[in-house]
Amino acid sequence: MKKSRFTEDQIVRLLRKHQNKEKTADELCRDAGISQATFYAWKKKYGGMSVSEAKRLRQLEQENGRLKRLLAERSLELDLLQDALKKI
Numbered sequence: 001m002k003k004s005r006f007t008e009d010q011i012v013r014l015l016r017k018h019q020n021k022e023k024t025a026d027e028l029c030r031d032a033g034i035s036q037a038t039f040y041a042w043k044k045k046y047g048g049m050s051v052s053e054a055k056r057l058r059q060l061e062q063e064n065g066r067l068k069r070l071l072a073e074r075s076l077e078l079d080l081l082q083d084a085l086k087k088i
Helices: 008-019 025-032 036-046 051-087
Strands: none
Touching: 008 025, 008 036, 008 051, 025 036, 036 051
């Protein structure tokens, strides 16, 4: 997955500015150099979170990806072993 130019802290602060009606979404997108689609994707994912919650979410997503890769590797190994047993 592509690494974001923005940290969780920056994203949450940007969303808080919008939530507190300090700036409109258009202004925030222009200032940050992001598209509106990115802004609303962040809002959907991080909306209402604190910085620590957003960091924990990213850690859990990374751990989940690692566990999925491990499961896929084990499934391949199991398939290979089952194929080998069928041949015997």
